Amino acid sequence: MASIAVYSVKGGVGKTTFAVNLAWCAASISRRETLLWDLDASNGSGFLMGIDPKKKRNAESVFDLDRTPRKLIRKTDYPNLHLLPADESIRSLDRQFSRIGKRKRLAKIAAGLRKDYDRIIFDCPPVLNEVSAQVMRVADLVIVPLPPSPLSTRALKQVVEEVKGSGKSHPPILPVMSMIDMRRNLHKDARAANPKWPVIPLASAVEQCAVEQKPVGVFAPRSPAARAFAQLWTAIERKLAKG
Template identity: 45%
Template sequence: MRSIAVFSVKGGVGKTALAVNLAHAAASLSKRRTLLWDLDAQGAATWMLRLSPSPKASARKGIAAGALLPLVQATDFAGLDVLAADKSLRNLEKQLADDDRAKRLKKLLKGLDQEYDRIILDCPPGLTELADQVFRAVDLLVVPMLPSPLSGRAFEQMVDHLGHMKDPPPVLPVFTMVDRRKSLHRNTLLAFPDRPAIPYAAAIEDMGTTRLPVLAKSSTTVAARALANLWTQVERALVRPA
């Protein structure tokens, strides 16, 4: 099993849409047994896949008890399950701060390695205790960022933070909401030609209405091709020797 965290210091960079599309690509393109773990209390990834948390369940209590599988729900897509977020995650930071197990999330992920080939975490923004636990646990960080100076600064802050950690995961920065009509976006892409770029596209915006991943609707749009190519790069990064 390999795990990927979709993480950003800043909000508003298309993080959840990216997490949902990567999870769907893992299941549909690579035929991986895939779990999307929604760690953001807003639950947008859960909602985008037409699911909702069970009113009798508590994601935070499941994490505390190490009992995640009872919370997992199947989606409409073969091979793709979701560990739904709920409002209890608002208190997860305090729970983790009070906990003496700095690698709780890593242990929980390891406990799922017989069930899934790929686990993708949709993480809330911010350099928090939860973020540190995620950094210790996953095999790859996918970091969406706008092609702008503020996003670049936030990315540098995250890289600096990782530099103070022991054995941080590799990082794959991804430009999102790219509008090549804007000179700032074009110039930023020219400065970082090797970084993947996902366009600002109606196909991605429509996810909020259709509640479907981009590739579930069409594989031929520019956005769909960019997301498929990104998943190929993620898979290569996961199997690359350390």
């Protein structure tokens, strides 16, 4: 099993859209048994999948010492793809981790899911807190969506510093330029400054994910955005294969 974290230090950069579309690529293109684990209190991944969390059990309950995440995992409409949804209870996890005194609780839960899943995609909180720090300790790769701006390199350095601060070692980081429009000079300059970064274009198909509540590869499989996510997933698989 490999774990991929989609992380950003701020909202509005396409983090959740990345997580959902990459999870779909893992399940549909690579045909991996995939779990999309939403750790953002807004439940954006669940919304984009058309799945609401069950009210009887909240998202933080998966971290209780006597609970199993399997009771919270939901099937999606797509083969090989399951969702562990979030809700507002995620906001109290820092306090819960402190109460149970477990800095490796998430890693232990993820290890228990190895026999069920080939890939876990984490939709991280848009801040570095104890939750995201625990994700960084278990992730094999961190995907960082960055908007096309002269500040992108600076933003990436900030992410690297925060990820490094989560522990003595940290997983490889793959920056991805998101929402790029090559008709704009600013975007061209940002692309020229970072030519090796993968790119997800600014496209109406990506925006429609929230309207359709589906991954872009489902309703617009021939669109440039769908091809870009597929290419990004191929690059991720290659990076994981290299170790």
